[in-house]
Structures are given as C-alpha cells and as structure tokens.
Amino acid sequence: MGMITTISTWIIPCFILIVLSLALVKKVPAYELFVEGGKEGVKMAFSLLPFLVGMIVAINILRSSGAMEAFIQFISPALHLIGIPPDIIPLALIRPISGTAALGMTTELIATFGPDSFIGRLASTMQGSTDTTLYVLTVYFGAVGIKKMRYALKVGLLADLIAILSSIIIVKMVFG
Amino acid sequence: MINLIWACMAIIGIVFAMFNGKMEEVNKAIFESAGEAVTLSIGLISILVFWLGIMKIAENAGLLLVLTKLFRPIVVRLFPEIPKDHPAIGYILSNITANLFGLGNAATPIGIKAMEQMKQLSGTDTASRSMITFLALNTSGLTIVPTTVIAIRMQYHSVSPTEIVGTTIMTTCISTLSAIFIDRFYYYKSTWRK
Numbered sequence: 001m002g003m004i005t006t007i008s009t010w011i012i013p014c015f016i017l018i019v020l021s022l023a024l025v026k027k028v029p030a031y032e033l034f035v036e037g038g039k040e041g042v043k044m045a046f047s048l049l050p051f052l053v054g055m056i057v058a059i060n061i062l063r064s065s066g067a068m069e070a071f072i073q074f075i076s077p078a079l080h081l082i083g084i085p086p087d088i089i090p091l092a093l094i095r096p097i098s099g100t101a102a103l104g105m106t107t108e109l110i111a112t113f114g115p116d117s118f119i120g121r122l123a124s125t126m127q128g129s130t131d132t133t134l135y136v137l138t139v140y141f142g143a144v145g146i147k148k149m150r151y152a153l154k155v156g157l158l159a160d161l162i163a164i165l166s167s168i169i170i171v172k173m174v175f176g
Numbered sequence: 177m178i179n180l181i182w183a184c185m186a187i188i189g190i191v192f193a194m195f196n197g198k199m200e201e202v203n204k205a206i207f208e209s210a211g212e213a214v215t216l217s218i219g220l221i222s223i224l225v226f227w228l229g230i231m232k233i234a235e236n237a238g239l240l241l242v243l244t245k246l247f248r249p250i251v252v253r254l255f256p257e258i259p260k261d262h263p264a265i266g267y268i269l270s271n272i273t274a275n276l277f278g279l280g281n282a283a284t285p286i287g288i289k290a291m292e293q294m295k296q297l298s299g300t301d302t303a304s305r306s307m308i309t310f311l312a313l314n315t316s317g318l319t320i321v322p323t324t325v326i327a328i329r330m331q332y333h334s335v336s337p338t339e340i341v342g343t344t345i346m347t348t349c350i351s352t353l354s355a356i357f358i359d360r361f362y363y364y365k366s367t368w369r370k
Binding site: 012013014016017018019020021023025026028030033035036037038039040041042044045046048049052053054055056057058059060061062063064066067069070096100103104107110111114115116120121122123124125126127128129130131133136137139140141143144145146147148149150151152153154155158159160162163166169170174175 | 178181182185186188189190192193196200201202204205206208209210211212213214216217218220221223224225226227228229230231232233234236237238239256280284287288289291292295301302303307308311312314317319324325326328329331333334335336337339341342343344346347348350351352354355358359362363365366
C-alpha cells in the first residue's frame with residue numbers, strides 16, 4: 001500500500017515533467033500555451049458559478065429544514081430488516097447529491113464510530129468508490145450548455161444504488 | 177428530471193420548515209450556502225487555470241495523441257459515435273486516467289474539454305449518447321486511490337488507513353461495469369421507442 005501512496009504523490013509532478021520535456025523536444029511555446037489554456041480556466045469557473053449556487057442552496061434548504069433527518073427516521077426500520085445499518089443511510093442518500101456534504105458525513109461517521117469499525121470501513125468504502133452524480137452532471141453539462149440531459153441522471157443514480165448496495169455486501173464479506 | 181428534483185428539494189425543505197419551526201435555520205442556510213457556493217467556484221479557478229494550462233501544452237506537444245493510440249481499441253468500442261481520430265477520444269482517455277489515480281481536480285477540466293468536443297460533434301443542447309456514456313463512467317467514480325478517505329482515516333488514528341483500498345476498488349469496478357450496462361440498456365430502450 002505504501003507503493004500506491006507513493007505513486008499518487010509522484011504522478012502529478014511527473015506528469016508535468018513529461019509534458020514540459022515533451023514541449024521542449026517538440027519546440028512548442030510552452031509558456032504561451034499555458035497562459036492561453038489558463039484563460040479558459042477563468043471563464044470556465046465563472047460559467048460554473050450559477051450552477052453551483054443553485055444546487056448547493058437547494059440542498060442546504062432541505063438539510064436545514066430537518067426534512068432529511070425526518071425521512072431517515074421514517075425509513076430506518078425497513079432498512080434494518082434487510083440488514084442495512086441505519087447509521088449509514090444519511091451518507092448513502094447524500095453521496096450522489098453532494099460531495100462535500102458526503103465527505104463531511106464520512107468524517108463524522110469515522111469520528112463517531114472509529115475508522116476501524118464496521119461503519120467506519122463502510123463509510124470509507126462508500127465515499128471512495130463512487131463520485132457525486134448530481135455534481136458531475138451539473139458541472140459537465142453546465143459547462144458546455146447542455147439543457148436536456150435525457151437518461152443521464154437515471155443511469156448515474158441507478159449505478160450509485162448498485163455501488164451503495166455492493167459496498168455493504170463487500171465490506172461485510174471482507175471484514176466480516 | 178433535474179428541474180423537478182431541484183425545485184422539489186427546495187419546496188419540500190421550505191414546506192417542512194413551516195411545520196417544523198425551522199424557518200430561521202432555512203433562511204440562514206439560503207444565504208450562507210449561496211456564499212459557500214461562490215467561494216467554492218472561486219476556489220476552483222486556481223485548479224482550472226493550472227490544469228487547463230498544462231493540458232494545453234500537453235495537447236500541442238502531442239501527448240493526447242499518444243494516449244489515444246494506446247487505448248483506442250477499448251474506448252472506440254465504448255463510444256461508437258465518435259470518429260476514431262477525433263480529439264474527443266484523447267480527452268476522454270486523459271480524463272479516465274486522471275480519475276483512476278484519484279486526481280479528481282485534474283480530471284474535471286479535461287472532462288469538460290471532452291464534453292466540448294462531443295458537443296461540437298452533436299451540435300445541439302441535448303445530451304448525446306457519447307456524453308451520457310462518458311458521464312456514466314465519471315459518476316460511477318472509477319478510482320484506484322481514494323486519497324481523501326485515506327487522509328481522513330489517518331487523522332482518526334486508524335490501525336490500517338489503506339485497508340479500505342481493496343473494498344473500494346471492488347466496489348468501484350462493480351459500479352462502473354453496472355453504469356456501462358445501464359447506459360447501454362437505456363440507449364437501446366430509447367432507440368426502440370422510435
């Protein structure tokens with residue numbers, strides 16, 4: 001595992017090294033190209049802004065009103081029957097909607113139950129194995145001005161459901 | 177569908193707050209989270225500028241072309257609507273590579289470039305088949321190194337912070353494969369209707 005950590009810290013600097021060396025060999029104007037590409041980054045961040053404001057405000061209205069908590073309490077007995085720990089439900093529900101909220105919940109669960117507990121391991125796996133569907137769709141479609149998403153949301157959310165269920169099964173199998 | 181979900185999240189929240197006596201919290205959340213979203217967007221500028229700058233050099237130095245040739249067979253099968261030598265293929269490959277190594281920040285700007293290329297191919301404001309396949313891969317979050325999670329586990333003194341890498345890889349493989357199958361299913365379903 002030490003190797004994987006080393007690889008992940010080395011990969012970005014090494015990638016930059018390869019790109020810049022290649023640029024020198026091929027005699028392309030590296031700095032001018034960097035600035036040109038960077039300008040697009042500024043434009044992109046500003047075009048994302050309204051999408052993010054809209055989504056984040058709606059999620060926070062839902063959370064601060066207490067509606068989300070009430071919903072979790074309502075469905076937790078049923079989930080208990082099929083072996084899903086109720087403590088994980090808020091994370092499972094928020095995972096496809098908000099990355100930062102999910103990361104907050106994962107941290108909270110790890111702090112409360114301990115990183116090496118069943119809930120701690122499950123939360124870690126759930127957080128790491130899937131990306132925030134709503135954020136990805138909002139950012140990517142928003143940045144290029146796609147208004148009709150068609151079946152993209154259905155595909156993303158169904159895959160999330162499978163990811164959440166399989167993370168529970170896999171963590172149970174691996175860690176007992 | 178996104179319009180419905182978005183509006184309902186806010187409507188349910190506000191109506192619930194009316195009966196729950198949480199109007200004050202909701203009011204606060206609206207303005208605070210709007211500010212939070214702006215901060216987030218501004219914070220994105222640094223990463224976007226740097227990575228788009230580097231990727232522009234990589235693109236002109238011919239790095240994307242090398243990647244394209246290497247992985248072309250797999251991606252061509254996943255994206256039958258994109259011509260084999262189109263730059264979109266190169267961006268899609270860089271995005272997948274960045275995601276695999278847990279470089280979410282690097283993956284996003286490259287992914288957006290891929291979307292731009294795919295939009296030029298389709299020329300409408302409706303999502304194309306290739307875009308949906310591409311985002312299915314992205315939302316299922318294929319990754320090898322869940323860096324943030326490992327960092328949190330270390331902070332809370334886990335005996336083995338990286339022990340969840342195995343379960344994470346297994347889960348991410350299952351969810352990515354499922355995403356590809358579900359995407360195919362809905363694509364063929366949409367063609368039957370016509």
